[in-house]
Amino acid sequence: MRDTPAILLNTASIELWPARLARARSNRDARLLAQARRVLRRKSDGRFLAAELPDRLVPLLPHWDRQPGVNTALRALGRAAAAPARVRELPLEGLHTRLDRLGLDAGEYANRTGLALIAEPDWLAFAGFDRYRRPLWLHAEAARGWHRLQAAALKDNVVLEAVSGYRSHDYQLGIFDRKLARGLNLDQILNVNAAPGYSEHHSGRALDISAPGEPAAEESFEHTHAFAWLRTHAPAYGFVMSYPRDNPHGIVYEPWHWCFRASELDTAQA
Ligand SMILES: [Zn+2]
Structure with missing residues (x-):
């Protein structure tokens, strides 16, 4: 089904992807995905749960229909005809419960880092592929900005x-x-991951x-032409470097x- 809009429809635990952008893990899955319109993807580990064929949903993982959040995802599937006009934010409530379970003192963490909780958008635009050929999903405005930035650089x-x-x-x-299961403690993980x-x-x-x-996410990127170009031009396209040296966070x-x-x-256009 080629006419599925190239968007990711987002719910708390499950994403809906156009099936053509989903990479199959087996020949059976590949055959199903080729006929499917959309696919339900579990957010915690990226596993595909079920494929939406024109007349039915086909399981890609056993017991997919007992997943937390599956009913919300199925409701979203029901009203997923076209890209929504505007981007809304998903509620943050579920996140607080999960941070508590993790043992993270959210108030203390927010105070110490000056970071705020950030909601997920209810849908994301397909912005091409990343360097690993995975779909790159961005907020619709950021996707437009990225295309303009990339074209200007080129x-x-x-x-x-x-x-x-x-x-x-x-x-x-x-x-x-996964890191806690490997025996690391919360502070060790927070040193590396937000x-x-x-x-x-x-x-x-x-x-x-x-x-x-260039390697991904290495400080050596600051010595590249690409970085020098970004320093000069990115703000005019709405992009700001969030974590310069000695940032307050x-x-x-x-x-x-x-x-x-x-x-x-x-500001740049004013
Ligand atoms: Zn980043």
């Missing part, structure tokens, strides 16, 4: 590659669960950028991490 012979865009709360919680709910990537507006042949210097801020765009 005119100056600078190739920008997307490494990572939207990441869900569940994805970030999944990282924490607490679930506090990453700008949840908004779909943040983008990790690299250049061909205590987050390590991230020259690769840029966030689309519509307000910045207004």
